[in-house]
Amino acid sequence: MVTKGKLMDSTMKERVFDIINYIFLLIVMIVTLYPFLNVLAISLNESTDTVRGGIYAWPREFTLNNYLEIMKYDHLVTGFFNSVLRTVIGTILGVFAQAMVAFTLSRADFQGRKFVSTFLVLTMYFSGGLIPGYMLIRDLGLMNSFWVYILPGLVSAFNIIIIRSFMDGIPFSLQESAKMDGANDFTIFYRIILPLCKPVLATIALFVAVGQWNSWFDTYLFNSMNENLTTLQYELMKILDNTSMGGNVDANQMRPNEQQQNQVSPESIKMAITMVTVIPIMLVYPFVQRYFIQGMTLGAVKQ
Numbered sequence: 644m645v646t647k648g649k650l651m652d653s654t655m656k657e658r659v660f661d662i663i664n665y666i667f668l669l670i671v672m673i674v675t676l677y678p679f680l681n682v683l684a685i686s687l688n689e690s691t692d693t694v695r696g697g698i699y700a701w702p703r704e705f706t707l708n709n710y711l712e713i714m715k716y717d718h719l720v721t722g723f724f725n726s727v728l729r730t731v732i733g734t735i736l737g738v739f740a741q742a743m744v745a746f747t748l749s750r751a752d753f754q755g756r757k758f759v760s761t762f763l764v765l766t767m768y769f770s771g772g773l774i775p776g777y778m779l780i781r782d783l784g785l786m787n788s789f790w791v792y793i794l795p796g797l798v799s800a801f802n803i804i805i806i807r808s809f810m811d812g813i814p815f816s817l818q819e820s821a822k823m824d825g826a827n828d829f830t831i832f833y834r835i836i837l838p839l840c841k842p843v844l845a846t847i848a849l850f851v852a853v854g855q856w857n858s859w860f861d862t863y864l865f866n867s868m869n870e871n872l873t874t875l876q877y878e879l880m881k882i883l884d885n886t887s888m889g890g891n892v893d894a895n896q897m898r899p900n901e902q903q904q905n906q907v908s909p910e911s912i913k914m915a916i917t918m919v920t921v922i923p924i925m926l927v928y929p930f931v932q933r934y935f936i937q938g939m940t941l942g943a944v945k946q
Contacts, residue, residue, distance in 0.1 A: 679921075680700040684699065684701050685698055685914040686710070686917070687706065687707070688704055688709075692704045693908055693910055709915040710915050713882060718870055719875070722877060722878040725875070726856060726874045728789075729789070729855050730852050730856045732793055733851065736797060737797055737851045737855075738848050741802045741803050742837065742844060745806035746832050746836055748807045749813075750815075763804065764800065767800050780795065785865065786865050786866075788866075788872075791865045792858070796855075802847045806847060809840055813840075818835065818836075849928070857876060858874070858876060859879075862877040863877060863880075875920075879916045879919065882912065883913060883916055
């Protein structure tokens with residue numbers, strides 16, 4: 644009887660613990676999901692109604708006018724194409740270049756491994772600054788060029804260290820065995836190392852892609868005079884800036900004819916722009932989620 648009572652107490656405690664966990668996770672989910680739903684609701688709500696407030700997770704007066712208003716701006720299609728192009732090319736070349744450097748630094752037979760690794764770490768603490776960086780890009784002839792989006796950020800010291808840490812967990816005997824079979828360094832890198840590094844490469848690819856997609860300041864600095872090289876983020880930034888200059892207008896103080904002339908408020912434009920920038924990354928993330936989770940836990944288990 645005593646044993647049975649203890650089992651019942653243990654079962655009751657486990658149920659209470661599970662209930663508390665479920666409640667806690669539910670609260671975390673709501674806190675995490677609500678801001679996104681609120682932004683989506685405002686972006687889909689009629690603009691003059693938005694300024695009244697009181698919109699939470701569902702639009703009060705559904706409309707697509709906020710998104711249609713964004714599409715009226717010039718160069719948006721060109722900017723979208725350039726953003727997609729720079730994201731795809733920058734991610735592929737960036738991940739490949741960083742993986743090659745990391746592979747070299749992970750090799751036990753590389754004599755300059757410690758020096759190069761220290762040099763890379765130092766670049767994370769010190770930089771030349773904005774003006775020297777601008778002068779360097781100008782002297783390299785990258786001004787008003789698409790490659791200014793790709794080449795300056797091709798190698799990241801942080802990403803290289805992450806990839807190298809993952810490669811250090813791969814037994815070096817695999818490379819020695821492949822070399823004994825006649826494989827050269829590039830064959831070892833391409834056919835042995837890269838397939839084993841899919842988790843960390845997917846993680847770095849997501850980091851690089853998000854950085855490329857969200858970048859607009861380089862367009863402002865180097866390609867603002869060339870409309871053919873504009874990017875989506877830069878164009879959306881200009882739309883947001885131009886809209887915000889008009890200020891918020893209280894719909895209750897507007898006459899009917901004025902309400903028809905002011906169909907879009909800055910708040911609605913902000914939220915619509917936010918959704919336009921976030922949705923493409925959200926569509927890509929499910930395809931790399933499995934590898935991304937594995938890559939984020941790469942240091943959790945040691946052989």
